[in-house]
Amino acid sequence: MNKTNFDAAKAEAFEGRVVDLLNFGSLALMTSLGHRTGLFDIMTGLPPSTSAEIAGAAGLNERYVREWLGALTTARIIEHQAADDTYSLPPEHGACLTRKAAPNNLAAFTQYIAVLGAVEDEVLEAFKHGAGVPYSSYKRFHEVMAEDSGQTVVAALKDYILPLVPDVSDALARGIDVVDIGCGSGRAVSLLAENFPNSHFTGLDISEEAIAIAKALVKSKRLDNADFFVHDTAESFPENTYRLITAFDAIHDQAKPEQVLRNVYEALAPGGTFLMQDIAASSNVANNMDHPIAPFLYTISCMHCMSVSLAGGGPGLGAMWGKEKALAMLQDAGFGDVRVEQLAHDIQNFYYITKKP
Numbered sequence: 397m398n399k400t401n402f403d404a405a406k407a408e409a410f411e412g413r414v415v416d417l418l419n420f421g422s423l424a425l426m427t428s429l430g431h432r433t434g435l436f437d438i439m440t441g442l443p444p445s446t447s448a449e450i451a452g453a454a455g456l457n458e459r460y461v462r463e464w465l466g467a468l469t470t471a472r473i474i475e476h477q478a479a480d481d482t483y484s485l486p487p488e489h490g491a492c493l494t495r496k497a498a499p500n501n502l503a504a505f506t507q508y509i510a511v512l513g514a515v516e517d518e519v520l521e522a523f524k525h526g527a528g529v530p531y532s533s534y535k536r537f538h539e540v541m542a543e544d545s546g547q548t549v550v551a552a553l554k555d556y557i558l559p560l561v562p563d564v565s566d567a568l569a570r571g572i573d574v575v576d577i578g579c580g581s582g583r584a585v586s587l588l589a590e591n592f593p594n595s596h597f598t599g600l601d602i603s604e605e606a607i608a609i610a611k612a613l614v615k616s617k618r619l620d621n622a623d624f625f626v627h628d629t630a631e632s633f634p635e636n637t638y639r640l641i642t643a644f645d646a647i648h649d650q651a652k653p654e655q656v657l658r659n660v661y662e663a664l665a666p667g668g669t670f671l672m673q674d675i676a677a678s679s680n681v682a683n684n685m686d687h688p689i690a691p692f693l694y695t696i697s698c699m700h701c702m703s704v705s706l707a708g709g710g711p712g713l714g715a716m717w718g719k720e721k722a723l724a725m726l727q728d729a730g731f732g733d734v735r736v737e738q739l740a741h742d743i744q745n746f747y748y749i750t751k752k753p
Contacts, residue, residue: 419471424509426467427493431503435464436485436493439474444482498547499741505692507540512699519699528706531603537700538606541645542581549644549673550583552739554591560737560747561669564640568592572639575600575663577629577656578646582610582622589614589622599624600633630655635662643672645745648717649701651708657729664752670731672722672748676738679718688743690716719746726750 430436438454439445445453447462454461465483468474473493475484485493493503511534518529531537549557558565568574571594576585579599589597599622601607610624627633630652641660650656660670675693677684684690693715702714713721719736726734726748734750 421509423467423471423473424506426464426471427473427503428506428510429464430468430493431501431507435461436490436503437495439483439485440487440490440494440496442484444477444480444484446480446482450483499551501547504540504543504547507536507543508692508696511536511540512696515699519703522703522706526706528703528708528712529700530707531704534700534704538581538603538609542583542609545580545644546583548742548744550587552742553584553587556739556741557671557673557747561640561671561749564669564671567639568595571595573637574598574640574642575633575638576642576644577601577660578643578649579610579624580606580644580646582606582613582624584642584644585610585622585624586613586617586619589619590617593621595621597622600627600629602626602628629659632659633663636665638663639665639668641668641670643670643674645673645675647672647674647722648713648715649704650713651705651710653705653711653713654725654728657725657731661730661752666752668752670748670750670752672726672750673745674717674722674748675715676742676744676746677716677718679716679720679722681716684716684718693744722746722748 433454433456435450435454435456439450442450442453447465448458450465451458451461465474469476469483473489475486476482477484491497492500495501498504514535515529515533518533522529568588569592573596574588575598577600579585579601580603582599585597585599588595599607599610601610601624604626607624607626614622614624630650641664643660647653647656664670677687677690677693687693697714697716702712705714706712723734723736730752731750732753734748737747737749738745739747
């Protein structure tokens with residue numbers, strides 16, 4: 397190292413950032429626990445309370461709750477009243493930490509840190525062999541992903557996302573055939589089936605676990621216009637059939653994304669629409685420098701999206717494959733004019749809308 401060019405102030409400032417990284421990384425785990433235990437939700441409805449009172453209200457062990465409160469108090473997330481040793485969650489903080497705050501509940505997203513941390517050893521080995529980590533290694537991923545999409549994409553689907561596609565709501569009301577690829581636990585399909593009883597909806601996913609959850613969901617709602625199948629959409633499905641095909645956060649994970657997009661094109665009826673939601677980003681890292689959650693998205697990509705594709709022998713597009721790459725692949729699949737939309741309240745997603753001639 398050339399010490400004459402060493403900027404001591406820069407080094408000290410960066411060291412401070414690393415200390416922040418340790419604190420914030422730890423707090424992500426504590427925030428995830430606050431979400432999963434329901435502590436944030438409980439505290440929203442309580443006056444300033446002792447750790448014993450909070451634990452009692454939540455049905456949890458006081459000692460664990462007290463230590464959790466210590467972490468979030470010293471982080472200035474929860475406020476502590478020293479005079480009577482009570483704790484409170486400011487409403488301004490609860491506005492992005494409680495289930496009632498959805499779709500602004502950021503606490504739900506912190507669950508990804510623990511989910512991804514659980515496969516760190518396998519990802520470490522993948523750095524050496526390059527073959528990726530299979531879906532089966534990720535515990536709770538479908539559960540967390542379902543909650544994530546449930547409060548973002550699914551919650552906005554009827555009132556914000558479908559209106560991006562001219563006349564599609566009217567067509568759904570009249571009755572059309574729809575398929576959702578990479579349907580996961582079926583929340584989007586279930587919502588559409590409830591709201592458009594004259595249309596028929598099919599959900600396809602490679603995960604037997606996710607399809608089982610989806611089937612149970614529509615059964616519980618007594619919906620007879622939705623079906624789910626375990627199916628790899630890299631394998632063909634009925635051609636010239638569907639007036640609408642949707643893919644929510646699904647294409648970049650595929651082992652054969654080019655083939656999937658070609659199959660989508662073939663499966664659409666003439667004049668049918670493909671609606672693809674995927675991560676809002678550029679294919680060029682230099683263009684993502686000001687993206688507010690770029691480090692988070694690249695991390696999810698490295699430790700899940702890219703890796704599961706590589707594990708299946710795929711190209712490992714990753715979550716940050718970006719608009720430029722996505723548009724090029726849609727064009728290669730046969731789609732011509734593609735419109736890209738973004739919702740004002742959603743910094744995370746692009747919506748690609750295109751028709752088959």
